[in-house]
């Protein structure tokens with residue numbers, strides 16, 4: 001009932017006068033912070049650290065945008081959303097950006113009034129099972145009970161996969177990820193399915209993570225990235241280029257450690273453009289010209305962000321794979337800043 | 339002109355008219371803004387989505403449903419699941435609440451203390467916590483499918499649910515249904531006759547016992563005459579899980595258990611206050627007329643207490659219906675979880691989906707109110 005009420009509020013919020021949130025940049029500047037919709041606790045993407053500070057590559061995209069807009073990556077407030085709530089929260093203007101393991105799809109882009117502003121993690125859906133089931137491949141899962149969270153591409157992909165392989169299944173769809181994990185851990189399901197990154201992260205929360213294996217099949221494409229409201233192109237540009245600035249920085253070898261030295265050394269023209277020492281790139285976004293310098297200085301480049309939250313020193317330790325830059329054999333490829 | 343203004347009736351009309359115009363304008367501008375905003379953001383509108391393929395699975399459905407069914411069908415599945423837990427919950431909570439409410443007034447110290455403890459404990463723990471408690475308590479205490487508790491190869495219990503044989507009606511089973519219907523009509527007539535006779539002659543006819551007996555025996559007899567045209571589909575372990583038969587999933591058990599136990603604690607208090615509202619003299623009078631303790635309760639006290647009980651009981655029923663929407667937290671696919679959850683999320687049509695959902699809740703609530711008001715009316719003191 002409470003949920004209905006919130007959704008109803010959101011629906012009424014949409015009836016507010018036009019124009020109120022059409023210019024997100026002004027609203028954000030006016031209130032002095034970016035309201036960012038993130039997850040409810042997914043290590044590596046958005047989860048609280050020991051000090052209770054939220055961390056992860058989704059959180060860092062919010063921080064990058066705040067650094068670009070305010071020159072201060074801390075000017076973010078977080079709204080923690082379940083998969084089911086997230087789009088209504090964005091549509092209704094409750095949040096300014098949604099960065100919550102959200103897959104870019106046709107329907108979401110065209111029918112839900114959303115725009116995707118780049119990809120911060122290329123993912124795909126996988127399955128996790130208990131080792132003692134003795135299952136080697138997803139093709140052996142006919143008749144299985146499958147736990148996942150509702151309102152996701154996951155729910156649909158699982159349906160497609162089992163249907164197209166002529167297998168039966170029982171889907172148990174919870175609203176929140178924590179319940180999915182707890183129910184799977186309690187033996188309610190044979191299979192736990194979500195994005196592979198999510199499997200790796202949630203696995204760390206299981207009672208005995210060594211008892212579980214992730215099956216080899218990847219059954220879908222899940223390009224995850226930040227989302228903004230459709231129709232506010234300037235705000236979309238800001239988010240899109242903030243993320244691209246991080247990837248371009250990595251490509252040029254600019255990191256938070258060397259960015260000041262690199263800014264002083266003006267020999268490389270494209271680096272000068274990235275760091276705002278020539279031209280007026282920032283102004284064209286409605287920001288100051290050191291927008292990208294602030295991102296790199298305060299949040300770091302894409303590779304730094306990846307390593308900090310998903311790299312070998314973390315408990316999740318996800319091999320970077322296709323999320324390497326194109327120059328390193330991956331598919332992370334950002335349009336140039338010029 | 340001024341004379342008109344001084345006329346309080348006319349003035350009243352003018353105010354009403356102004357208020358109505360303002361209200362209509364407000365409503366219209368809300369609607370207009372909504373349309374403009376939805377269009378400018380490129381959000382799809384309209385109800386056509388109800389006819390498109392849903393593409394997601396639902397774990398338990400009372401009517402046929404598959405991934406290729408429509409969103410409209412998914413809505414029906416959710417609605418029926420809501421009605422199922424609500425109706426069963428209302429029934430069980432009333433029984434349990436009645437028991438505990440009467441127990442609160444028991445002369446037995448232990449019983450009345452236990453009932454008091456129940457009420458105080460259950461009423462003061464948030465329902466959502468209780469739902470989680472029962473869900474994980476149920477899940478953790480049950481074995482995996484391969485280690486199922488097995489009752490004579492007919493019933494199986496494991497952490498995927500309770501499996502039982504499913505009756506499959508065959509040719510000729512319909513006759514039993516007709517027999518049941520006819521007996522039902524007969525029983526209603528019997529009741530009328532018995533009540534009238536009691537009023538006229540004072541002779542009591544054991545109408546309840548006879549009716550229930552008839553309702554069981556007659557259809558069974560019809561079935562027997564046709565050699566029991568009914569077969570059973572037995573559940574059996576195939577691969578990961580049991581297949582065949584009927585299954586009651588743990589999500590359903592948890593939400594039913596939680597709703598029943600929680601609502602019963604409120605109903606118990608309502609029952610207690612109802613009974614206490616009946617003057618003690620009534621009990622004494624009934625006892626001195628030679629009625630037994632049970633008869634006094636059934637014939638004298640409860641009918642009078644009901645007048646006090648029914649109105650607050652109605653709101654408990656409405657609460658139970660609305661609380662059933664918490665089931666989304668434990669994956670029971672009722673209306674809010676299926677329709678206002680998955681469907682809303684996949685179509686993004688928040689306004690339409692929420693409007694339908696709220697409309698449906700309103701409709702069911704009004705129906706419950708209507709039914710209870712009718713019952714309340716019937717239970718009013720009838721003066722002869």
Ligand SMILES: N[C@@H](CCC(=O)N[C@@H](CS)C(=O)NCC(=O)O)C(=O)O
Pocket residue numbers: 038039040041042046081082083100101102103149151152153154177194195197198199222224
């Ligand atoms: N990418 C999918 C699934 C998103 C999703 O819900 N992911 C899960 C596991 S990867 C999650 O719990 N996310 C974050 C959270 O709740 O904290 C989608 O966009 O529909």
